[in-house]
Amino acid sequence: MTQSKEVRWVRIGEFIVVSDETNKLNLDLPVMGLNKDKQMMPTVANLDGVNLSKYKVVGNGTFVFSGMQTGRDVCIRIVLATNPDPVLVSPAYTTFVLNPEKGLIPEYFFLWFDRNESDRYGWFISDSSVRSNLDWPRFLDIKIPVPYKDGEPDVERQREVVAVWQGLRRLKEENEALATPLLELCQAKMDELKHTAPMVTLGQYIEQTNIPNYSYGLSKELVMGMTITKEVIPTKAKIKDTDISKFKVVFPEEFIYNPRTHGAKIGLGMNDFNDPFLISWNNTSFKIMDKNEFNPTFLYIWFCRPEWDREACFRSWGSSTEVFAWKEFVTMKVPKPSIEVQRAIVDIYHCARQAKQIVEEASQQLKTICPALMQHIIHSDDVR
Template sequence: MGASNVKWVRLGDYIEQCDERNSASINYPVIGINRDKTFMPTVANLDGVDIAKYKIVTKGMFVFSGMQTGRDICIRIGLYDNEQPALVSPAYTTFVINDDKKVLPEYFFMYFNRAESDRYGWFISDSSVRANLDWPRFLDIEFPLPSPDEQQKVVNAWKAFREIKEQNEAKAAPLMQVCQSYIQELKHTYPLQEIGPYIEECNERNLEGKFAEQDVRGIATSKGLIETKANLDGVSLNSYKLVKPKEIAFVPDTSRRGDKMSLGLNDSDKTYIVSSISAVFNVDKENILPNFLYLWFCRSEFDRYARFNSWGSAREAFSFEDMKRCKIPIPPIDVQRAIVNIYKCANEAKQIAEEADRLSREVCSALLQHVINS
């Protein structure tokens, strides 16, 4: 706290616990809290569960769970901002700010939406197996309390990023749905053809060592080329395969990947390298756009097809020869291009939303640090 003029206060003096039960058994949606402090539909099996015991959450209320705080290094807390009420498990604690003229709910949430707060929660959690953060100990946490005007400035900056995120998510979702609907309809409009005649395996290696560690990419089950997480100390990259622009790479081994195939399209203008166990191929662009073929591979149906057609014992594999036998509808190039353009618009909106979400978290920490030091 040092020379800061901002006072630190005990949060228990500014919040009030709520315990409104769903005694009328109203069929509100049941939700839980993610580690990123957002709400999600419950994954619990509610068959035979008496929802009359569940707690009602309304707009402006907080939901808190101190369970496994130390294990996850995360204080699970969320600010509910939907107009429709929801239900949460009786195991959650629900509370409100007792005077929102002194403490803005969004400001309070921002303080806990930081890695620093999560680490502190881990530090003060108990020594049980689950390392819980008990409610009484949570109440004793102190937080910086500037003037309401200063709080509002911080909240406004944070909200600006959140609005960008939400607006672009709202754009991306229907566009993605339209894109997948068009792809689904193609199966009923055009005959299915094996892609073998339209793809060619590539086996160009990094023999001269032109490409270095920063050019290495991993292949994700989320269908993308990502910065590698592998420890490459002492590893020779000479045998690694080149993935040139518009080429597709995949991992033939389909075991232990959650029934998803690791595959990615190099949609950049750079050449990357991938592990020698990967398969790399290019596409006959006059008949199939690489991005269109990639969209087909992104479907869950393709993942199931690849798993079903994998072979082996301890390790199952889907080889390039198996890939060649995959059948898809091949519409005219202009139809393919239209679908790809819809996807690109959706993906651009999605990426903007993800970047805004990341920045909102960074800004959250930076703004609060400014408040603390002011």
């Protein structure tokens, strides 16, 4: 018998069952809120004296919906709960599940709303005011594409699409879980070194480079800046008509820092690229004189510690603009364990950075994969 496959635009209200289960037993459960990224998070509301018996109980597989929006929001606030244990949400939210007999998978349903396109449509059909609202009846009238086979929702095709999305999401979550403890371990090891390794004066091991660009002629596309989070990024300054011959060339594993402090932070970075770049003439560039004494990345990790920033700001001088001068920079103390210990800590750091990079890439891909998967469904068969 020939199987009939198609994609139908169906009204979501046909699949939804409201499940407003309240906390009648006054269970001591965590209270959660929704954010615009379609995730649940611990509530920021003051719950002192609040009667939680009217709050709603949310278990795994339940949807939480809020039609309220602010003028800045262009989103439908909806979450698919994946928490293993029940939590509470505000009675202002609507909670619902999908009728299991209707053949629509919760994760597939959520995929449709985890898209910028759905958010824009939800904002478009919301009531217009200072705080717009997507009414529940209007929400129920939204239509989504569902694959059908022989007149019934095609569960297998839904699962195929969901599996792709879940695989990428799982990759992101696993590396998030890996990156954080590795970074914590790295910083814990640095803390230990304050008590187990000799503390030496930094100036014995570093020297300024400050090599002008007129000897190299690097292009303006290679002009970089640094952030207070110790990252090197393309400059945001307007340099179209700027003479960059006096800009400084920074080679791989060399450092840069801005003597001007920014609140409680010092702008600093390291060239961890394979090629040189340029920095503005008013920044300082320096390098380690002997890499058998100090590993550049080990020193960079030390510079990233909040304690380093606090001491550097304490040593800064000025009034409206404070300056952390080079003569103060070189008097700072740093731990100097064996080069083998330094490299071992750097290896942990690189593992954490790789995991963090995977998380960032997966996050970007998740933003595009939901629309792509839905477009695949929409255009795979005849749409009715």
